Amino acid sequence: MNLRFILVRPRNPLNIGAAARAMANFGFNDLAVVKPFAPVWRETTSAPGAEKLVQDARVFSSIDHAIADCHLVVGTTALRNRRPERPVVSLPRLMDYLKQEAPSPFLSKENETFQAAILFGPEKTGLSGPYLERCHFWITIPTDPACPSMNMGQSVALCAYEWARTLERLAPRALTGPGPLATAGDVQRLVSQTMDLFEAADYLPFLPRDAQEKKIRRLFQRWQIRKQDIQLLHGLFRFMMQGLTGEKPRGR
């Protein structure tokens, strides 16, 4: 698998460099930045040995673009004043959780087509709701209540260390299984399509649109939808839509 580290709205170029160096220390090289504050962040000097990683980092204008090709999306959170709306995994338990719950046939070190992403929030606030909602589960680092807030570079280092350890110990697995997983981009298209369908059918009209969207996304995330499911569902929804709007589907 390939693990992308996504920094959301990072402020301090030193932190971006420190994150890059920690990634490189543990053999990861896919860095993405979403809407960075400082335009000069690539000039950081805090990434000795990881300069190329910083130069190659991709910048995205939205999280949906950054995760579009990902099969698994994981958020990091300190959980302050936040209801756990996804499974919350303490970092030292990551390996156990992935073994039991993740789409494990695909989660081997050897499977180069499996794309995962881990998200880190802005230094002061952490990840906000819209980012956490895009995650299949949340990782939290068990810190001392007397000093709970971690430096971003150090959080990245801990997560890189624990993922590397986990991938090292996950036994290589057979790659056969129920077909490749859908990506976040696939699922997002399905969410939009479902929303349109709900609207056309006047289903759940008492819920505001963003609450509907949250509900649908969460549902789809739980299903571990496969590529072939996406095609089937797209087709089904298209036909239902045409039925609702009175228009005959093409090809009938």
Next chain:
Amino acid sequence: MNLRFILVRPRNPLNIGAAARAMANFGFNDLAVVKPFAPVWRETTSAPGAEKLVQDARVFSSIDHAIADCHLVVGTTALRNRRPERPVVSLPRLMDYLKQEAPSPFLSKENETFQAAILFGPEKTGLSGPYLERCHFWITIPTDPACPSMNMGQSVALCAYEWARTLERLAPRALTGPGPLATAGDVQRLVSQTMDLFEAADYLPFLPRDAQEKKIRRLFQRWQIRKQDIQLLHGLFRFMMQGLTGEKPRGR
């Protein structure tokens, strides 16, 4: 147990602050600095939430003073061009190693009289021989060969995380056992006494004095010497010394 974090010859005040913050994140508060470069290191701003820890940090002029009261001393090293003269433990294996090899009856979270120390070397060079020789075992962080060198604050964060995890999982143990361990200060006095004895007896005259000292220290470290052993050995050595020099021991 209490774990002291000892930074040897740190150069960058930002790193000292980052180390302090990571310690506080995982519930450690005993920071010591040996011969720091910058006299202004306490003014670091990189330890939000851990300012008191930095203010309370003790400064030592030598490593022997910093570890004098410690029962267990652990070094960190990247092992570059260095022969492993102590057991080398990969950080993710720390818990397994401590369970099997350490003086485990004393190594519980609850035992407040057990004092351990973990040493971190200067940013550019890491711990040199004289520091590593004072350690019972060495920890190494398994980094990618393409980017092996870690930021000091991040190394401290990883070690604090792994120790906290280890202490959490080590079952509380009975505190009975073969008596309290000797401290590094106890052992150092025994080393000096033994050296004097060797000299008086003209034993190992072909070895230079520092090589003799290394040999003796390593021997004593392996023994897990107890407080009561120290007294016995002190007495024995005193009598032998007096026999060698022709002087009658007092009290006979």
